Each structure stands twice: as structure tokens, then as C-alpha cells.
Amino acid sequence: MSTAAAKPIANTRSATGIPSAKLITWWVIASEIVIFGGLLVIYIMHRLGHPEWGAEAAHTNTLAGALNTFVLLTSSLCAVLAHKAADAHDGPRAAKLLRFTALGGLIFLCIKGFEWTTDIHEGFVLSSGGFWSYYYTIAGLHGLHVLAGMIIMLIVAADAAKNQELQRVECIGLYWHFVDIVWIFLFPLLYIAR
């Protein structure tokens, strides 16, 4: 990990008033919005053109999806509390809360794994038809983001525990909320809509 002394002056300047770390997080989120946005728009357009996909969507496990929504939202609460702790310069507490957040991500992925195993046993795989192709692609991409977020979060937590790079706690929190919000869109579109 780089220390403050090794950083270029360019990294520490802030002509906009927003710290560079936060600014780059927002730009990353913006580019992610375009990726997920594009994918969701394509899915919605095709879904409208294929009313019969509604019957296939009925096979998804809405209860597991709802439970996952709850898990992810709760983990986001921990991310907010971690930010609050980081603002109070309480690194160890922020690290503990971040690890709780990552645990939420892990539970999310476990439920997802259970769900997909059931789906696959029932014979619904990636190539089973239009709806299932989109279902696995979109939810899979989201799952990868959860996994990536967890890994980064644990790295940030390791630093935060030593009271280093506390500004990163807020950034990873922003990213986590984004992943959360994407799920808020995915859940009704993939599970509930008939």
C-alpha cells in the first residue's frame, strides 16, 4: 500500500473541492450505470415483446429474492455506520462494520447459490430460453459486482483497522450502495414482474 509521502501532488489537489478518490468513485459508478442501464433496457424491451416470458419468470424463487433484498439492504446500513465511524477517526470500528457488510455480501451470494442450484436442478439453465439467458446474465453480472465489492471492502477494512486510508471507507460504501440499488431494480424486474 502506498503511503501519503509517495503520492504525487496531482493526487492531493482538488480544484473541484471534491477529493479525487470520491470523484473517481462517482465516475466509476457512472460508467457502471451505463453498463447495467444498457443491459436492463435491452431486457425490458425484449420482455415487453415476449409476454410468454412471464410464465417462465414465475419459476424464480421470489422468497429467496426478497430475503436477499433484505440482506443486501441491511449490509448497506453497516456500510453507512462504517462511514460514520471513519468520520469519527475510529478506524477499528469502521473496519469491524465493513467486515459485517462483507459478511452480508457473502450471505447474499450463498442464498443466490442455493437458488441457482435449485433452478438448474429443475432444468432451467443459461441456454433454456430468452428469459433464462437474461436472468443468469444480469444477475450473474450483479453477483460478480457483489464479489468484487466484498474483496475490495476487506482490503479497505485491513487498512482501516490500522487507521490508514480512512477516506476509502466512504468510497467503498458509495460503491456498495450502487450495487444495492442495482439489485433494487433487478428484483422486481426478474422475480416479481409476471
Add this chain to the structure above:
Amino acid sequence: MQYLFTGMAMALIGGFLAYVFRMQLGFPNQHVPGFGLVTPGKYNALVTMHGSIMIFWVAMPILIAAFGNFLIPLMIGADDMAFPRINRLSYQIFLLSALVLLASFLVKGGAFGGAWTSYPPLSAKGAYNLTPIGASLWLVAVALEFVAFLLGGINFTVTTMNSRAPGMKMYDIPMVIWMIVLASIIFMASAGPLIAGAVMLLFDQTMATGFYDPNRGGDPLLWEHLFWFFGHPEVYVVLLPAMGIVAEILAVFARKKLFGYKTMLYTAWATGVLSFVVWAHHQFVAGIDPRMANIFSVTTLLISIPIAEMVFLYIATLYGGSIRLKTPMLWALAFIAEFLIGGVTGIFLGASGTDIYLHDTYFVIAHFHYTFVPIAIISVFAGITFWYPKMFGRMLNDTLGKIHFWGTVIAFNVIFIPLFITGAAGDQRRVYSYSQFQEQMVPALRHLRTTSTVALLVMLSFQVFFLINFFWSLRHGERAVANPWKSTTLEWTVPSPPPHGNFAELPTVYRGAYEYGLPGRDTDYWPQDAPN
């Protein structure tokens, strides 16, 4: 620098591919020196790779990444990018993507042969394109390249927003920096859906999904929409930095303030916004609703307005200046002239009526080469000859530079003007040999094709002058002073080449970037960092 040399190496490969398939078109079914016999399958792979390499692995890395990495910290007065390690990661991913692409030449079936636009179902089924592994590698390479430029572009944007020297306000940023940042933002906003679409196509190829298969609830047109929703903004992604480079050079060598700085900036924004609503003009004959075709005709013609306005601003900058015809200036002037031809022929293709006749002919090929060659070749040479002293600390030889300039530009016109004519006469593109089509084998058309091929040989051979000049001057060129062109912007205040950390003492900025030809001052230029 790494981007520059990688891009130049890829340009040589892309140029070699063009040589092989132009030889096949000029002298059908004969042995091509240095390659062998061009079979239909090989021909498809050649044109596909030529297009992909020239756009994704030459134009983008040189115009945006190489110039962006070199110029942004220097011109905004910073010691480095805001996130140097993200920058390095971006280059490593880019290099990986280039290697994946080149590796596809070696796999079974050879490199992808489904055109750089990669339309399904041709691209989705190995049984159709006959290059199943090449097709997947192509997609992976393109997706990696996109990720590299997303990372790089976001870093450029944040660096320019946050790391500017004290005193440098928004309207003091040199135009080329604005253009690179705008291009990065346009790229970021357009590439996302295609990254998702590329993954979907990869699933269609390898995991038997049916995203683009109408029999299974998919839609092949979807790919065209995703591709061109990215593909047309992409034109402006590479055009804007090129226009920025030209703007810098024009102001310096006309010794005059850039005319209408703010107007140029606003028109660039307008171009960026409009570029997102023109994409379906690539699909007039693809079966889209004719009412949609009307709308996209109108938006396409609209986008020529801001571009034309920028060209007018260039001409106004030149008007009344004291023009110095050094090599970079020649390239910059050639950019305006040649790009104008590309723009004007675009009007025929943007109108859906004429496009139905001209679609997929050599007229289209000639048109977009008149846009892309000024962008990716002419403006790049302008930029390299202009910033070479700063990059390497030596001057290029002006005489060799001018020989290279005239040889390249004249030959370029002789390649593509005949192709407008053959295209209007009905030469369809993606045909590997016209000897099967008797009505296209009349002597007049055959001679035009041969002319074009010979001109390409001339153009490629003149690149030897550039390579000699480039590498000879690295060691033996005249040593460059800090500010050989007497320019105002910050990169010229540091020694050539810039030391690590760029500035001995980080500068403060007092004024805009184009203060030339001021009455009542000792020198005719007023550097941005001079207090008075």
C-alpha cells in the same frame, strides 16, 4: 510513450494487412509478395483485422491514451496523473488485449473473419464465419480494450477536474486537454451497453444462448443497435482529440489567438450530445422502421453543423495570422482539407434515400477513410511532429518531414478518390475478387482499383521517411530547447524531455492558453505561467 510505441507497432501491422488485401483487389488471385495467395477466408480475416486494429489499437491508444498521458499532466501543470497506478493498470490491460488479438492469427481457423462490426448471426455461429476461436478471441480482446480505456478515461477526467495548477480556470485549459476529456466521457457513456452486448455475444458463441437468434426469442438487430450506439460516438471519441491537436498547432503556427475558444468548446459538447442520437444511420437497409430512418437522417445532418462550425473557427484562426509552414502546420492544414471531404461525402450517406443506393459500397469505404485517415494518421503525425521535441528532447528533420508529408497526403487522395467512383459504380465491399462479376470487371473500374492499390504502395513506402526521421533524430537530431515553437502552454516551460515529476517548481497559471501576437509586448507570445 508505451502507448505510442504499441500503437505505432499495431499501425504497421494494420498497414501490412491493408497492403495484402489491396494487392488482392488490384491484382486478383496472384501471389502477394510477403504473404502468399489470398483465399476468400483469409481475405475476410484481413479486412476484419485491419478495421479492428486501426480503430481500437491505433487510433484510440495513440490519440487518447498516448497524447493524454503525456500532455494532461504537463499542460495542466501537475507532476503526474491523479492515479498513476490506475494508469499503469490501464496500459497492462491494453497490452494484454493487443496480445489476445494478435494471438488469434495463430489459432485454428485463423483470425476472426466476420468484419470489424461483428454482426450476428455471422459472428455468432462458427459454422457461418468459419473462425469460431478467432471470433471469441476478438470479442475478448475488444472487451479488455474497452475496460482499459474506461480506466484510463476516468483517470484523465478526474485528473483534469482536480489536479490543475493553481489559477487554471475552466476556460484556461488548453483545447486539446478539453477534447481528450470530452472524448473520454463520451466513450464512457457509450461503451457500457456494448460491453454487456459483447458478453451476450460471447455466450451465444460458446454457451448456446440465443440473445441474437430470432428463432429463440432473440434479435440480431439488437447487436447492430448496441454496436452502433457505441460505434458512432466512437467516431467522435477519436475525432475530438484530433481536432484538439489541430487547434493547438494552428494557434502556434499562425501566431494568433484561437478564434472562438468558448464557441469551440460548446460545439464540441454539442457534437458529443448529438453523437448519441445518430447511430441508426448505419442501419438504413437493415430493416428498421422507415419513420425511424427519417428521424436518424435529420439528426445525422444536424451533427454536421457543430463540426462545420469548428472548421470555420479553424479558418477564422488562420485568417490574418502570420502563418509558418513547418511540418506540424502542414499536417494540421491537411487535416482540415481532408476531413472536409470526409464530412461532405457523409451528407450523401446520412440521407437515407441516397444511402440505400450507396450502402455497403466502396463509396462508404472511401467516405470513412476520409474521416479516419485525417483523424488517426494525419492528426497523429501532426501531434508527433509537434511534440516530438518535448517528448524526446531532439528536433525532427524538417525536410524529411515535408517529403513524408507530401508523399503521404497525395498518395492518400489517390487511393481513395478512385474508390468513391468505383463505389458509385456498384463495387460492393467485402468482395474478395471482382473477377466473378463480369459487369464490375470493365477496364475503367479495373484500372481505378489498380490505381488505388499502387497509390497505397506509394503511401506505405513514404512511411520509411518517417521511420528514418523518427529513429535517426532520436540520437542525431538537433537538441531541442525548452520552447522551440515559442508556444504559451505549460508543457513548453519545462526542459525537453521533461524530468521525472515534470516541473522543478509547480507552476501557477495567470491567463488563457492562446495569448499570441499581442501588441506592446517584447515577445509575440505570453506564456500561461508568466506573472506579467
